[in-house]
Amino acid sequence: MALENFWFIVVAFLFVGYFVLEGFDFGVGMLMPFLGASHTGGDESVSPQDDAADPDKRRRVLLNTIGPVWDGNEVWLITAGGALFAAFGGWYATMFSAFYLPLYLILVGLIVRVVAIEWRSKINTVRWRTWCDVGIGLGSWIPAILWGVAFANVVRGLPIDAQHQYTGGFFNLLTPYALLGGATTLLAFLTHGAVFLGLKTAGVIQQDAMRYAKVLAIPTLVVAAAFLLWTQFAYGNAWTWIPVVIAAVAAVVMVVATQMQREGLAFVANCIAIAATVSTLFAVLFPNVLPSSTDSAYNLTIANTSSSSYTLTVMTIAAVIMTPVVIAYQAWTYWVFRKRISIEQIPMPAGLSSLKAWQ
Template identity: 60%
Template sequence: MGLQEVWFILIAVLFTGYFVLEGFDFGVGMLMPVLGRRKDPRGDNRRRAVLNTIGPVWDGNEVWLITAGGALFAAFPEWYATLFSGFYLPLLIILVALILRICAIEWRGKVDDDTWRRRADWGIIFGSWVPAVLWGVAFANIVRGVDINADKEVTSSFFDLLNPYALLGGLTTALVFALHGAVFLALKTKGDVRTDSVRLARWLAIPAVPVAGGFVLWTQLAYGTGWTWAMVGIGAVALVGVVIFTQLDREGWAFLLTTFAIVATIVLLFGSLFPDVMPSTLDPAWSLTIENASSSPYTLKIMTWAAAFMTPVVLIYQGWTYWVFRKRISADQIPPSIGLPAKSR
């Protein structure tokens, strides 16, 4: 195995980590209006309890995306350039949504005012739903292929990206992330928030299983290889297991299985893509591959040594963070708001 194959796998691992960890962050934000009912007298406490489940870790989870983007730029600059120019609008929308979500999470408690908090909540909801959908659309189009000419430029328009396969991919990531988030909340909360999260996870599993199953099967039949059938099987078994374990109130096992389902799906997508990194629908000879899109061997060698040194440190630190904040949260434990009065803004 050469360094190009190694870095293709490492980038797949980074995106897998991002979608597993940020997936439940998105799910938590997507479910805030359901689990934090505004007509409930304790609605704000419920919303703060929901948000506090990801409070210590959400920003660390986003580091996986930054690292994946940096690795993509350094290891496969042609892939990075073609992807970010051809997918400029959807990636810009994702970036704006993530920035809005960051600001909403950080500033929500700064002012003790219901209107302020309501606007922040909508920022969190928008900043969670939009990336959850568009990431699925983007990766589905990467696997399907886009119009790439001989100059390695994408000539597809934004609306060309909204094809049936990609839209199914966006619906799949949205539903699976919402299910992942509901199971995570059931695992991290107690009291009525946990009860509602378990009930919501049971309902979300009903549409998530057939939609995700249809997308995975379409991917395998149209773009997969022989060995990726194993990922289809793992994903299918995992999603069925989620349905069973949510019914049994075993949220720990259910969360592990939603994680397996996400991992299997990402492995299927990258496995279907290899050895291409961006297939061309105009002419296969114009496709970007790990060979014609990579950096020099010397660059890849230096990156490999740096990754070998830094990766264990990052993993140990992030694992320690999750261990420290492992206990469940209840709405009854939420203290009064200490934000500035509205008139002080």
């Protein structure tokens, strides 16, 4: 069971990395309609004619904060899905069958967001950029909610029969616990995005971002605490209190740091809180990977869904060699693009003057 347990931990680690890194990408996308609006952040020295009040420039600043890293952050999801498919084929098959519609919506949202981000600057018209902004928003809000709903259902368990087939429908997934999970990821990512923008921007936008972070921090703490306590009391055990307590302490530090305008500390604390929350979900699952609400005898476990020892051995060798390289490269990317961005650094739009010109 050593390799099976190891790959369960690897899958958990990959999803932790995805939620921590992609979480602030989603947050930035969700906050674009608000932080990208034409306002001065309460600064009376900023007039409506200044660049700081230009909605398009504000939105371009927001996109430039994630521009060098958002696609690399999505690789964590691709890797997690690939590892899940290769290491636990039974888990992958049943879960993707049960979550077919939610995962389809997540996939559509991610595709729309990718296209909108990549193509927003290609045509320099208000209508084109507006529709791209809509795509970025939908591609951020939809996954931010549905990821929480999906993982809460994995923990809660699904109606699965003896053949490991899902026997429920779409509305079986919309329980109070699952919806609370969706609210938790939504608020956590919104706060994560606001704090990240506070860390990565300067001037009026940085002030606006931290103001949003202050407003979002306390509701995020309350909703996340309710979700984690429900998870622990309903599905956890004695040792799973460890990640729950870590998440709680980190969330409290995040709230205090946002009130003190300590965006760096707030961002680190929120990263730890999200990582500990996702770790809690995997910890309460172990050794199951997808419990059956029909009969516990039908539970999907690490043992009855894992691949052969040979497959896991080959995967382990590849992971040991390649994972440090990938992590080092992504860390280097973050280091290169570590500086803050301000409106003054945004050049004039360079896209085509119309869609007809491109055609």
